[in-house]
Amino acid sequence: MLNRSVNMNSSLLQNVSFVRPEYFYISGFSGIPFVKYYFIFLFVTYFIAVFGNSFVLIMIMTDRSLHVPKYMAIFNLALADFGETNALIPNLIKTFLFDSQYISYNACLANMFFVFFFISVQSLTLVVLAYDRYIAIRLPLRYHAIVNNSLMSAALMAVWSFSTLVVTMMVSLITRLSFCKTNEVKSYFCDHGPIYTTACNDNTVNSVMAKLWTVLFIYGPLIAVTVSYIGIFIELTKITTWEGRLKALKTCFSHMFLVGIFLFPILSTYIAALTFTLHPNARIINTSLSSAIPPMVNPIIYVLNTKEFKDFIVRMLKRRSKVMVHVLANETNL
Template sequence: MKLFNSALGRNITYVHPAFFIISGFSGIPNIQQYYVFLFFVYVVSVLGNTVVMAVIFLDHNLRTPKYIAVFNLAFVDLLGNTVLVPKVLDIFLFNHPFISYNDCLTFFFFCYTCLCMQSLNLVALSYDRLIAIIFPLHYQVKVTHRFMFSMIIFFWVFVIITVLISVGLLTRLSFCNSVVINSYFCDHGQIYRLACNDYFPSYFISFLYPIIILWLPLGFILISYLCICYTLVKVATVKEGLKAFKTCVGHLSLVAIYFFPLLITFTLMEKIHPNARIINLSLTSVFPPMLNPIVYVLQTQEIKDSVKKLLKIKCKSKITVQN
């Protein structure tokens, strides 16, 4: 960050606080029960995503481009909830609202990186389904392991660079008055609004983020499924169309789980109470990582078959050892 600041302004001194105070859940009645619920969500998320990653890793039949993206999504979900939920519980349940300046920026970096990667990972899965259904004969050529790895690596690099730019811009803000962040984590918007110098670059980034991370991915996904539906109506029978579309149900469920709560929350943000907004935003952060593995296990036949196969192998090995 010193290099970043020196490149943009050599002789400027910025006032950085020793710590911030996170006060998002303060004053909400019966909030202790919500913390218990968050802990339950976190445990289910860890178990579910770990199972999905383990099944894909252990079953060689699932090492396809599609499941490379599914594995990455499970990893991002696991990392995101592990970064967010334990820290939130530590801050509010164990009454440690003070967070150092550098720790707050680090917290912000990992939370936003995981949030952005969840969205772009759904784009990768959408592209996989688009090619598989519209160009089935060319799928093996167009969607290779190398291509999927390259796409996911590109998304990671893009997101990390984008979020690092946001962190760098935050380090160029001076905080002269309040250090109280009215959110459940080190939220970008809540941080830059506390600054006492010009925060327009951070404001511009906050305006750009929803377009790049929310609207463009959602637009691509919706267009891809319109193309899929058009293709199925034109070239497939009803039975074939339903069978092909069934392979998209899991992905569509993930899209709905991730995007709809965010869209509803941001659309109604100005009309709801600040406490309700914080609760809604926290739920939209922790719920998709918990539900994603459940949806994929229940709605994807390959994973269900793989889980059954692995369980049978484990049972047979136990019987063999006992005999």
Template sequence: MEFFNSAVEKNTTFVRPAYFIISGFIGIPNISYYFVFLCFIYIISVVGNTLVMIIIILDHTLRSPKHIAVCHLAFTDLLSSSALVPKVLDIFLFKHYNISYNDCLTFMFFCFSFVSMQAFNLVVLSFDRVMAIIFPLHYQMRVSHKLILSLIAFFWLLAITLTLIAVGLLTRISFCKSVVIQSYYCDHGPVFRLGCNDVNPSRSFADLALVLVPLLIFWLPLTIVLISYVYIGYALAKVATVQERMKGFKTCTAHLSLVAIYFIPVLITFTLGADLDPNARTFLCPLSFLQS
């Protein structure tokens, strides 16, 4: 964190709460019953993703670059659900709405890294489909295991770097008013908005990160995927017969399903998060709860 420490004067004192309160689920009746549903979904996710990875690893016929990307997508989905679900289950079952300052930032780092990597992994799969449909004769030569693994490694580095910058900048902001996070988890934007309105270099960097991070880890991958399918649609439109067009489109249905499964819930989460009233259920933090 030396980079962030050097962004402000050494004598700057940051006020940090002992804990935050996650308010998205407060007031929902019979919230304990949601535990059964979420636990069932989590078990299905773990079992399903594990089976996908085992099948691809053990079956020697599934060693193509595409299946490597699919296996890695299952792995990142397993990581992201394991980072997000335990705290939500804790809220549903025990109504522990509070989370410590350090735990919140740690949760944010891992959750955002894994979730953003899922989006980037869908970009890798869209690249594979573009090459397979637009350049079918050169696919085997251009798309190799090394290329796919290099893309995955690059996107891991990008996801971790972006998340580390976003979360690290939050450590350079003081929290001296409310400790209530207007979201369903430790989300970067709602936590950022709890900071004091002091004007300093760290705040300016954090303002920029608040805009750029969602743009880079969500909207950029979605835009690339959509553009790739515009090219695919254009290429299929030039195919002579309807049967050949449908055959080419069917090779993309699995990927399109994964894109919908990932991006639609994220869009819904953003929409529901935006509907949370920032003035509702406001808990002012007593000075005894704050620590420098």
């Protein structure tokens, strides 16, 4: 196993053709003050995200009235949120509880794949939801004819297939790199950028893949969502009453909020890194928050702002109260 931050002299580097470390050392939170309070926050975030997204998944699966295109996309988003949360936060909590910052080479690649895969699915699903909202406002009378379950299933299948293809290529290219200088990863998980940049052989292809992923899953979706909302706002100007405009815009509020909390923190980190020197701790905190908070907030926003979800909860509570009344009545008769 390589020691973290070990430098080798040039003559030795010339003799080493390929080095694959047994472990990587995840050093992301090592130098951050009061980090134990941040880990407590992550634990609370994890609990809320898992419970909230599980609730949304179960609700959509059990209520047949929600088996429509819009909720198929919301189900897909909740599933991606659930997957990303479990791919990311448990490893962070394990590091905090057991002071275990080492991760095996293969486990690191698996962690990298699942984190980037679920983030990719989240991003593209937000684009699908933007398209859904645009059609609903642009062509309300033809919405159900255009956006049906078959079309939504095909779109979501394309999201998963495309994300799998790109992320698999990106992660598999890591295996061609030699790590003869250090096995320290200056991030909070097996992050693609901090890993490939520490390689001692040519990493040009990896750099290209990193930029391609950013374009496909950050900048591209942001542009696509922005264009769709420009179209939505143009359609809103055609509605004569303010009440009608507000009613139509209200159907987009949840989606706009989710886009904001998902894309803009990540985008701000990339822009900050390009415009000035960003402190590593600031980058780690910002990117970890942008990865942890959206899966926690998404189910809360949809449950609070979606009539169908609130109606489902009311029906469930009424059913539970009837069962309790029936049980109490039986006990009284006994």
